[in-house]
Amino acid sequence: MPAIEKEIQDLEGYVLPHEGGKHLATIVLLPFRKDTWREEARPALSCFEKVIDAIRPFERVLLVIHPSFPVSLVTRFQKENVTILRLPYDDSWARDNTPIFLRKEEKLVGVDFGFNSWGGDYDGLYPDYQDDNLLGRRILLELRIPRHPRKDFILEGGNILSDGEGTILTSGECQLSKGRNPSLSQEEIENVLKKELNAKKVLFLPYGIFEDETDGHVDNIASFLDPGVVALATTEDKDDPQYERSREDLLYLQKETDALGRPLWIVSLPLPKPQYLTKEESLGLEKNQGVVERAEGRRLAASYCNFYQGKDFLLLPQFGVEEDKIAKQILEDYYQGRKKIIPIESREILLGGGNIHCITKEIPFSPLYPIEPEETK
Secondary structure: OOOOOOEOOOOOOOEOOOOOOOEEEEEEEOOOOOOOOOHHHHHHHHHHHHHHHHHOOOOEEEEEEOOOOOHHHHHHOOOOOEEEEEOOOOOOOHHHHOOEEEEEOOEEEEEEEEOOOOOHHHHOOOOOOHHHHHHHHHHHHHHOOOEEEEEEEEOOHHHEEEOOOOEEEEEHHHHOOOOOOOOOOHHHHHHHHHHHHOOOEEEEEOOOOOOOOOOOOHHHOEEEEEOOEEEEEEOOOOOOOHHHHHHHHHHHHHHOEOOOOOEOEEEEEEOOOOEEOOHHHHHOOOOOOOOOOOOOOOEEOOOOOOOEEOOOEEEEEEOOOOHHHHHHHHHHHHHOOOOEEEEEEOHHHHHOOOOHHHHOEEEEOOOOOOOOOOOOO
């Protein structure tokens, strides 16, 4: 029997949980674009597989595979604690093109915002994003989770962080850019976020990471380690363009409080040594009209804040530099064994424009929604 779509308009009582709690599952989309992922996405596929294999001992992975993938590749990912869906999408950034899940006691709802490839006609990264924009609705239908449509408002999941207690952290650089909701003022955008995510307070960081092609997503510059605790990407190199950006963000956070009136505890995570696209990596990409060009020498938006966490684990990007160990130690010192810090070499994801947090999306835990669809496509 085909699933029947259910929509919810009233979101009263629903909240966006903190990512670091218990999940029903993690959504991942396999990469395939030859103009985003070099060498026909083969190196990226191996990196994505490492992420999937690191998550599935802790929780189920809902793996969405594009219909163009051959059966042999689907078979490769038929693993324990992995559920596969065959659905169309345009690129594999699950953080941004899948629903934002809210919870009310044991009920879930997926808020389905508009997606325009990080800027639409103004500065979008690729013009063919129709399947990305439809993906949220398709996933919710498969999982029988009610949908709250808000397609008139552009919002990527990578530009919101929640402490689970009413505080939303976003990047003003991104959310106020002309490629998102140009007809709305900051106050109007804040009101939409409060209404649709049931937030009590929205904090607008001034800047994201330098040369971040998402216009400075918040999840690359900061993250909530716990309610009231913000990790912030920083550098001590005053000659780095990121220095002043991180400094402005730090000054902003030091003056702010969360929704409960608490001063924010800020944990500094050092940025890795600057990373650049090599000639070999650039030559491995197809060039397509209308798609952002990734040329040799381009600075990559590398950051340890782009980690992904669940109740008992944290997947930490690694770049093959000395700062890798420093970032891991800082997080281990903070969590004191509450979460297992799992380092993953993630340069292949970075080459595509993001990192581990960008390719994952958590579904908060609820016993009411079995993650196995009625029919696996």
